[in-house]
Amino acid sequence: MSSRFxxxxxxxxxxxxxxxxxxxxxxxxxxxPLGETIPAGESPDTIWPAxxxxxxxxxRAKLYDNNAPAMAEGQFLYxxxxxxxxxxxxxxxxxxxLMDDEWxxxxxxxxxxxxxxxxxPNGMPSWRGKLTDDQIWxxxxxxxxxxxxxxxxxxxxxxxxMSATTPQTLTPREPAHTSDTADQ
Amino acid sequence: MRRVxxxxxxxxAVAACAGLEACNKGQPSTAPIKSEPLQSGEHALPxxxxxxxxxxNWVMPSKDYAATRFSALNQITPANVSxxxxxxxxxxxxxxxxxxxxLVVNGTMYLIxxxxxxxxxxxxxxxxxxxxxxxxxxxxxxxxxxxxxxxVNRGAVYDAGKIFFNTLDGQTIAVDANSGQQVWRTQLGxxxxxxxxxxxxxxxxxxxxxxNSGGEMGxxxxxxxxxxxxxxxxxxxxxxxxxxxxxxxxRFKPFYASDQGKDLGVKTWPPDAWKIGGGTVWGWLSxxxxxxxxxxxxxxxxxxxxxxxxxxxxxxxxVFARDIDTGQAxxxxxxxxHDIFDHDDINEIILADIPWGNGRRPVILRPARAGFFYxxxxxxxxxxxxxxxxxxxxxxxVDLKTGAMLPNPDKEPKQGRVTRDICPAAPGLKDxxxxxxxxxxxxxxxxxxxxxxxxxxxxxxxxxxTPYVGADVKMYAGPGGNxxxxxxxxxxxRRAVWEIKEDLPVWSPALATxxxxxxxxxxxxxxxxxxxxxxxxxxKFKAGSGIIGQPISYRGPDGRQYIAVVAGVGGWAGAVxxxxxxxxxxxxxxxxxxxxxxxxxxxxxxGMLYVFTLPR
Numbered sequence: 001m002s003s004r005f006x007x008x009x010x011x012x013x014x015x016x017x018x019x020x021x022x023x024x025x026x027x028x029x030x031x032x033p034l035g036e037t038i039p040a041g042e043s044p045d046t047i048w049p050a051x052x053x054x055x056x057x058x059x060r061a062k063l064y065d066n067n068a069p070a071m072a073e074g075q076f077l078y079x080x081x082x083x084x085x086x087x088x089x090x091x092x093x094x095x096x097x098l099m100d101d102e103w104x105x106x107x108x109x110x111x112x113x114x115x116x117x118x119x120x121p122n123g124m125p126s127w128r129g130k131l132t133d134d135q136i137w138x139x140x141x142x143x144x145x146x147x148x149x150x151x152x153x154x155x156x157x158x159x160x161x162m163s164a165t166t167p168q169t170l171t172p173r174e175p176a177h178t179s180d181t182a183d184q
Numbered sequence: 185m186r187r188v189x190x191x192x193x194x195x196x197a198v199a200a201c202a203g204l205e206a207c208n209k210g211q212p213s214t215a216p217i218k219s220e221p222l223q224s225g226e227h228a229l230p231x232x233x234x235x236x237x238x239x240x241n242w243v244m245p246s247k248d249y250a251a252t253r254f255s256a257l258n259q260i261t262p263a264n265v266s267x268x269x270x271x272x273x274x275x276x277x278x279x280x281x282x283x284x285x286x287l288v289v290n291g292t293m294y295l296i297x298x299x300x301x302x303x304x305x306x307x308x309x310x311x312x313x314x315x316x317x318x319x320x321x322x323x324x325x326x327x328x329x330x331x332x333x334x335x336v337n338r339g340a341v342y343d344a345g346k347i348f349f350n351t352l353d354g355q356t357i358a359v360d361a362n363s364g365q366q367v368w369r370t371q372l373g374x375x376x377x378x379x380x381x382x383x384x385x386x387x388x389x390x391x392x393x394x395x396n397s398g399g400e401m402g403x404x405x406x407x408x409x410x411x412x413x414x415x416x417x418x419x420x421x422x423x424x425x426x427x428x429x430x431x432x433x434x435r436f437k438p439f440y441a442s443d444q445g446k447d448l449g450v451k452t453w454p455p456d457a458w459k460i461g462g463g464t465v466w467g468w469l470s471x472x473x474x475x476x477x478x479x480x481x482x483x484x485x486x487x488x489x490x491x492x493x494x495x496x497x498x499x500x501x502x503v504f505a506r507d508i509d510t511g512q513a514x515x516x517x518x519x520x521x522h523d524i525f526d527h528d529d530i531n532e533i534i535l536a537d538i539p540w541g542n543g544r545r546p547v548i549l550r551p552a553r554a555g556f557f558y559x560x561x562x563x564x565x566x567x568x569x570x571x572x573x574x575x576x577x578x579x580x581x582v583d584l585k586t587g588a589m590l591p592n593p594d595k596e597p598k599q600g601r602v603t604r605d606i607c608p609a610a611p612g613l614k615d616x617x618x619x620x621x622x623x624x625x626x627x628x629x630x631x632x633x634x635x636x637x638x639x640x641x642x643x644x645x646x647x648x649x650t651p652y653v654g655a656d657v658k659m660y661a662g663p664g665g666n667x668x669x670x671x672x673x674x675x676x677x678r679r680a681v682w683e684i685k686e687d688l689p690v691w692s693p694a695l696a697t698x699x700x701x702x703x704x705x706x707x708x709x710x711x712x713x714x715x716x717x718x719x720x721x722x723x724k725f726k727a728g729s730g731i732i733g734q735p736i737s738y739r740g741p742d743g744r745q746y747i748a749v750v751a752g753v754g755g756w757a758g759a760v761x762x763x764x765x766x767x768x769x770x771x772x773x774x775x776x777x778x779x780x781x782x783x784x785x786x787x788x789x790x791g792m793l794y795v796f797t798l799p800r
Contacts, residue, residue: 082644085400085651086329091769091777093759094332094651100766123329125649165769 058110064137065109066150074142075160077135081127083143089165090146095124098146100174107147107176112140148173227626228675230254231535231546231562233474235623238698240739242288245339245384246618247736249471250535253620255737258698259745260798265701265713265723268796271746272313274306276791280762281754283616284339284384285693285734286793287347288748289361291741292316294342295750295793299328299335299352305364309741313795317364327353330378330649332400333756333774334763338467338616339384339734343412348392350381356394356410368415372396372408378649379403386469389476389508391418395465399483399528400774402652405463405500407480409511419511423463423482423499425449430499431511438516439566440587442496452496452521460646461493462486463500467530467616470548472562477505477514479548479562481529487644488526488610489654491599496521501529503550503565517565520554520589524597525578525639526610526655527554532618534628535562538676549675551619551630553612554589556582559675571678573671574613574634575663578606597655602640609637609659610775611689611756617732619673620696625716627681629702630671631690633757634662635779657775667779670694670704672719682719688730688780691757695735695747703747705731707758708786711749711794727751729790730758730783744797752791753783762789 048054064070078084086092090099104122105115116136119126127136145155148171155168234250240257247253260268276282280298287294293306293313303319328335331352340349346358346367354373359366372394373379378401386393392415395407405423410416421431426447438444445451450458464483471478482504485497502518519529534549538559546562555576559568570582580590597603614632621628637659644654661667668686673679692705696716705711707730713723730753740746754762759773760783770778 079642080645082647082650082652085653088772088774088777089656089769090766091772092763092765093773094329096764097766097769097772099769100764102764119326121325123326123331125329130647165771 057108060137061109064141065144066154067141068154070138070141071145071150071155074138074140075156077131077139078142079160081131081139083139089159098143099171100147101177103176107144109137109140109144112143113137116140146171147176149176226539226676228536228538228549228621229544229623229626230621231472231537234470234472234535241290242285242736242738243342244287244386245285245341245734246468246470246532249388249473251468251470251532251618251621252534252623252696253618253694253734254622254696254698256698257737257739257745258700260697260701260747261699262701262715262722264798265699267798268713268723268747269799270725271795271797273795274304274313274315274793276304276750276752276793277302278752278791279789280752280791281334281336281758282733282750282752282791283336283755284750285736286748286750287340287342288736288738289342292361293748294340294347294361296337296340296349297791298337298752298754299323299331301337301349301351303340303347303349303359303364305361319359319364319366321351321355321357321369323351323353323355324375327375327380330375330398330401331380331382332397332651334754334759336382336755338382341385341387343387348385348387350383350385350394352380352382354379354381354396356381356385356392356415358392358415370410370415370417376649377401377403378652383466383468386471386478387412388471388473388478391508393469393478393508395480397464397466399462399464399466399486400488400651400653402460402462402486402646402648403464404459404461405465405483407465407506409508421506421511421513423449423465423504424453424458424461430513431506432513435507436513436515437564439564440517442521442586442588443498443516443518448496448498452498453493454495457493460486460652461497461500465530467528468532468618470533470535471508472535475563476508478508479503479505479533479535481531481533481550483528483530484523484526487652487654489599489641489644490522490524490597491641492644492654494522497523501527503529503533503548503560505565515565517560517567517587519552519558525606527612529553530616531614534619534621536621536675549621549628551614551628551632551673553608553614554579555608555613557628557673557675557678569678572613573630573673573680574632574669575607576613578608597639597641599641599643602638602656604638605636606639607636607662608633609635609779610639610657611635611659615691615756617691617693618734620694620702622696622702622716624698624700625672626674626676627716628673628675629694629696629704629716630673631692631694631704632669632671633689634664634666634669635659635689636662637775653774656771658770659775659779661779668706670714670719672716684714684719684721688783688786689757691732691755693734695737697737699745703735703749705733705735705749705751707732707753707780707783709751709753711735711751725794725796727794728792729753730761730787732758740797746795746797748793748795750791750793753787753789758783760784761787
């Protein structure tokens, strides 16, 4: 292998990495404004009559999932809107933990966004009308990061809380199961 | 033997029949108390008007108005307790923290569960104690989302043919004790503001006294009195705000200068902060029939981040004495002005008379959350002594001249930084779970914690119906490594007589009996009987879930003494199990998760009544 070829391969690799990184940091600030509508989050895993499988996720999901600025802003909102007061830094409290592998109402980003927007019957408040659609998606993106769903180059390498919580780059990725104890 | 019996008789006589069943029957106790009993002239006794003779029932969580949690029944003794055996069980169909005691009224047992607050009546006259009825109040499910520390209920109360209890979503309900039919229900709390009700009501003088929870949600704390017959509001006193709201008038005579002045409930806060400043009433009430005063402790100020509320934050973290007819405050003592550690002052208040000069002085005994055991004059609130009953470094002590808590500046949290090694931690040296007080020994049996914490204070935003805390907390074991302790405290000589170190925080209340025993449970499910005089463990039983419930003792329809407790781990300390938390986050459950990371390996959630008696 010639050194020139090796160099170009390296350059190509770097370019690909840079592009991926660009995508990671994409803020969509110049894209078409998103409609201020409630995320059409799907229900938790359930029976889908005469269909057999859940409908595809909301197309907006991929704009936010794994998106570093969205998660960073989501973390800010998570603290400012007092999500942290109930769910702590993912360990749970008044509300269920968000860093584990159980999702009462589904662990997909659109399902989480729907939970935030609509509330849930056992105590989750409804934030519809208090947060914009965009903010809700960002919060959902951050919530997913608590269980290690995004790639490690998209999350913060330093914990934002004062107590010694593990940096998100070290958060293990949990599978997303539907909770078997939705009544709790 | 004759001398022993005479001595025993003497003790019983001097005890002025204070709650001793033997007096009731006019014959000496058969309890073979072997060690030489203390002369009761030297030790504290329950206030006699507030602790009537034991009729074998258990009609209120505190057993009596003096809050002794003492049963005079004495068939079960240190000599025979090893034979104590299970008699029957009952599943409550709940898996959340079970803090309430069973009640027993003339052959029927009543159980009030955590959310959804089922009320069961069990027929003790039939084999196996089958259910007579169940009352389901159907509280709003959303109330679970504003209950800070598990969806507990601390008990029901029986009076004059009715059972009274509160629901998580802020209702007080009266149910006919025979039929299980609702008599009245009154909505007092509003979950949209973050208010819940978890406390056990107290019934006295034809009124039902109820207070709110939500000190972590930016609510404004209050106590209300409802008419016992109709449920109509008789009076309501807030614990913050202007004097007219607090029911402070001409009768108010606080002992210390720091509690005197006009509208301190407004002036000791930044503008309007008193409206969302906490000061709830989620703990225990006592009542003195002689003075017609109800005593209760007030919860923490909010938010926990104290930099957002400079000032003394009255009337939070202190004790009120109020007239039951009008609600007018008689006196107040602020245990910790400007609380900075969530050291609510809601713990039990035991009414006692202690030796003083040549006579006795009416006092209240308070093993307080901040870590000091208070002896205070019942008529004025004057602090007679305040002694730490465990390890405390968050305060330097209590100035008996001014009544002031002396802070330790090294341990004062500041916004934007973490303050480490604060002892006791936020749940205090002792949290809500009450002590028992035995007139036989004059000792207070204190189930408590030994926890310290790191406290990171940060800006809290007030959004109604959401937490208003502003703190990242991480708790861990205090000096010695044991996270809990069970301490027998002599309130007169101000010292521990004995102490049992427990690995886990002790979150169950205590029960003392006329047989000379003390019962308590552990969070890994052991239910223990120890010798009231020595603390020696004499019997234990492993329950299916951790125990945080109040044990009781009653006389069954067959005349035998029974011991009953419900096992169901949870509460703030056990929320890691009942709330299925992830303990990798040290700040979970407001920082308690870190202290009990091992609990999910040691117990599971449940809700089961266990009833014990001696074999025939």
